[in-house]
Amino acid sequence: MNRTTAVDPPSRVHVAGVMTAVVGSTSSFAVVLAGLTAVGASPGQAASGLAILCLLQGLGTAFLAQRHRLPVVLAWSTPGAALLAAGGTVAGGWPAAVGAFALTGLLLLATGAIPALGGAVARIPAAIAQAMLAGVLLPLCLAPVRALVAEPALVAPVVLVWVAALALRPRLAAPLAIGVALVVALLTADGVGTLPQLLPHLEWTTPGLSWPAVVGIALPLWIVTMAAQNVPGAAVLGSFGYRVPWRSSLTVTGVATVLGAPFGGHALNLAAITAALSAGPEGGADTTRRWLAARTAGLSYLVIAVFSTALTALVLHAPGDLLLAAAGLALVGTLGASLGAAASSPTGREAAVVTFVVAVSGVTLAGIGAAFWALLAGLAVHAAVELTRPGRERRAGSAAAA
Template sequence: MAGVVTAVVGMTSSFAVVLAGLTAVGASPGQAASGLLALCVLQGLGTILLAQRHRTPVVLAWSTPGAALLAAAGAVDGGWSAAVGAFALTGLLLLATAAIPALGDAVARIPAPIAQAMLAGVLVPLCLTPVLALVARPLLVAPVVLVWVVVLALRPRLAAPAAIGVALVVALVAGMRDGGITGPFLPHLEWTTPGLSWAAVVGIAVPLWIVTMAAQNVPGAAVLASFGYRAPWRESLTVTGAATVLGAPFGGHALNLAAISAALSAGPDGGADTTRRWLAARSAGVTYLVLALFSASLTAVVLGAPGDLLVAAAGLALLGTLGSSLNAAVSSPVGREAAVVTFVVAVSGITLGGVGAAFWALLAGLAVHGALLLTHRRERPVPSTASPDAPAAR
């Protein structure tokens, strides 16, 4: 049951974000449904493989922060084909990180406040959608917000799935009132030949790799460690990297270690016997394969919903992530200016040279961080080598 809950919570709390991200970079409804199906199947199979092989409650997930990054980035030069090529390149970068420790070290050297500030800036537009949608369509959105608040007070982990569930019901009722929801309802895969453009490389692939590593893989390993398990780090990166490359032509953007949802299987809910909690992870993988059957139907409902109803519900689900990212970005006074600059540039939504704000935010933050380091070194007092008994110079 813990495994089933892990998969259901993991999917229902964020699939609308995935669909928003895929459509923002140019996916058609059919291609977005294909991407959701590919992600569900591959993370299910990868979870079963790793849990069974290592007898550890390892759970894989799609990159929710990465999907939010796509939603903020929008279309790039080369369109959907270039975005698919960027997804594949992200997978290759994950594979390279598994094979070349120096790449992982390079990501680790990015100051955590800057990486978290970039993520927070990317999340802000999505987290604003509940407010904007509530003002624009109060009768549709108010029930979603009300359920989210009530469940948040009672069972915080179930608040996001409950809000998404209510949003789906409201969307179905509104769709039936307006003549029904159209679209393919059977799961299917659509092939897209990957292309690539400079804007897609620096605007999607590189930030997607950094966000996936810093905001998903590293916290995912930390969650497992907090319950006494050691994540199979290199093999997890290899599996998720290979799965990302395989799923990219079908619309899957990125896979990684689960973070928050992983605690449902690795924690006490997974059973009193810690040596058998891997069974919960395996059950989560099987459940993802079952949920994959509903990928096309969910896509049709989300994309056919009035306004930004489902995206607003997803924005509510991301408020906790936004809060933790902002806290990590500015909690330390050292280098806070660099984190704030990163956040402001990311929120701006600027596009320069066809490259989105996430890349420029990271670049600006690192530049300010480097300038602060140089200033600190220049202002540091030089220790005196004179004897304390020596007469003072006049």
């Protein structure tokens, strides 16, 4: 890593850290709430889930940054939340979902301790993993279109601000859209509760487990978290010259996910997009001190946790699908990147398309959601194509020779 020794004003470093936390949380907290409520969380349990995620990712970020003197930033799994929102409830309801969250944490821990598990995820073709994610995200990204038609007066300001910010400050487009949606919700919501009801709190749920929850939530959540968050997160840090402490990061996120599961937290991982705010030039010219921005981001998440219950109440009392529409806008960039990665290579494109189509279908079979079946279908098509490839290549070679 090229080290620079330019001196930055302390305020610049801390501002970068605060912006990391603000952008990371405001751009996707509505997706998290949508995912938790979709798998059976009550309003109180969803608020608890958002609070514990903010708390644990703040503590985990501050610890990793301080321990390794690197700008390592954690985040909740936004693709994982989208997966939950698309899948819906499973057999066993909310307790089974909580058990699946805990199992996801154990899988993250095992991935850090057993290289073969990480290798197993790495062997899943990237196009198939990205196609599954794209199929999960598409229904959420359709929400702004439907909401704009149903409630144009409420949703139009959100869309207009998002488009304007996308043209001028793309990184702030999602937070600004969410911010406008919150203002509209505050002006139109029919009461959000008294002050004591808006204070942060944690609700314990004794984890259960069911086979559909294991197959339909835990396994896809682990795969999506690894493929769409941890691997890109490590790549983002690598692009700025930092080497991620892989085992330490997976240990912290795995333990945090297990601890947070009974309180409604679904999964924690390395931040990808927002990591650049602390690890990049915004974190200061002195690359050896950008870890201070990450530490500030961690502390900022602890402050944001204080407002988690109020945010949940506002979202749940907002008219129509206002906040879900804003969340869909925040996911447009991720959808575009996933579709691009899924179709980037002609080789194996059919398997990726099959994966995408099955994921979009939203089918449930044997109590297991579409994400799992999409992954299974894509891998089956990929395996069939690979098995017949040598024969097809020989026949093509013979025809060319003739």
